[in-house]
Amino acid sequence: MSHDEIFKKxxxxxxxxxxxxxxxxxPTARLTTDLHAESIDFLDIVFRVEKAFGFKIGQGExxxxxxxxxxxxxxxxxxxxxxxxxxxxxxxxDFTAFSADPKLEKVSEVFTxxxxxxxxxxxxxxxxxA
Amino acid sequence: xxxxxIDAILSHEPNVRLVAIKNVSLAEDHLHQHFPxxxxxxxxxxMPASLMLEGMAQTAGxxxxxxxxxxxxxxxxxxxxxxxxxxxxPGQSIRYDAKIDRIDDMGASTIxxxxxxxxxxxxxxxxxxxxxxxxxxxxxxxxLDLPEHNFVFGENFRAILGGLLPKT
Numbered sequence: 001m002s003h004d005e006i007f008k009k010x011x012x013x014x015x016x017x018x019x020x021x022x023x024x025x026x027p028t029a030r031l032t033t034d035l036h037a038e039s040i041d042f043l044d045i046v047f048r049v050e051k052a053f054g055f056k057i058g059q060g061e062x063x064x065x066x067x068x069x070x071x072x073x074x075x076x077x078x079x080x081x082x083x084x085x086x087x088x089x090x091x092x093x094d095f096t097a098f099s100a101d102p103k104l105e106k107v108s109e110v111f112t113x114x115x116x117x118x119x120x121x122x123x124x125x126x127x128x129x130a
Numbered sequence: 131x132x133x134x135x136i137d138a139i140l141s142h143e144p145n146v147r148l149v150a151i152k153n154v155s156l157a158e159d160h161l162h163q164h165f166p167x168x169x170x171x172x173x174x175x176x177m178p179a180s181l182m183l184e185g186m187a188q189t190a191g192x193x194x195x196x197x198x199x200x201x202x203x204x205x206x207x208x209x210x211x212x213x214x215x216x217x218x219x220p221g222q223s224i225r226y227d228a229k230i231d232r233i234d235d236m237g238a239s240t241i242x243x244x245x246x247x248x249x250x251x252x253x254x255x256x257x258x259x260x261x262x263x264x265x266x267x268x269x270x271x272x273x274l275d276l277p278e279h280n281f282v283f284g285e286n287f288r289a290i291l292g293g294l295l296p297k298t
Binding site: 047 | 207235237269
């Protein structure tokens with residue numbers, strides 16, 4: 001499946017899950033800030049991505065589920081251990097901007113449409129059935 | 131009054147499907163507010179669609195809860211679709227037919243069909259459909275401080291759950 005085909009399918013998933021228009025779902029659009037996804041929408045998105053591409057997504061695989069553990073956060077800021085964990089667990093996400101100001105409350109802003117596309121690409125490349 | 135919007139479970143296919151029924155009675159106070167007599171004419175009591183959605187959420191929620199023997203706290207997370215094409219009036223019955231679309235540690239998505247039965251004739255007619263997502267909230271609580279006991283499937287539901295409850 002080509003990059004464009006994956007993008008189109010991801011676009012469809014987000015249009016259905018978030019009630020946004022096609023043209024709002026650009027590669028750089030952030031799921032929370034730009035497309036107004038709330039935490040519970042992430043569960044919906046996981047379900048829809050699985051159905052659209054025919055693979056299973058494990059808990060915490062696409063989005064972090066334990067980053068608010070005190071081990072990884074100091075005074076509301078994701079610490080070095082937390083950043084290392086995020087980068088290791090989520091190679092599909094670009095943490096460059098977040099690393100400059102890693103406030104926990106802003107962690108959900110790292111998810112862009114492009115990061116979702118990259119995640120799907122890596123799953124398909126790893127041999128998940130398409 | 132109890133927050134119970136189904137009267138009985140009609141059938142249960144474990145991990146797959148649960149069907150429940152609700153009989154709509156003119157004795158229910160809320161019908162008289164929906165809609166009362168007013169400038170538009172005489173009163174028109176009918177079942178609010180929002181409460182039919184609640185009835186389906188209770189049916190589908192019980193189905194999802196039963197998969198893990200009611201050990202998980204099953205919370206309605208999102209209604210992705212709710213379409214109602216016809217009204218339901220006192221003296222009619224509502225059937226909620228819920229199926230599991232997908233379930234895992236994080237939660238479940240369900241698909242529902244709502245039907246209406248008119249006891250004066252006509253049989254069952256499909257009048258609505260839903261897609262509802264539930265969260266297994268203990269797996270997704272993200273710091274929320276929730277009570278340890280299972281407040282979802284509490285005393286209120288025991289009369290209905292009956293044989294679905296695990297034997298202690």
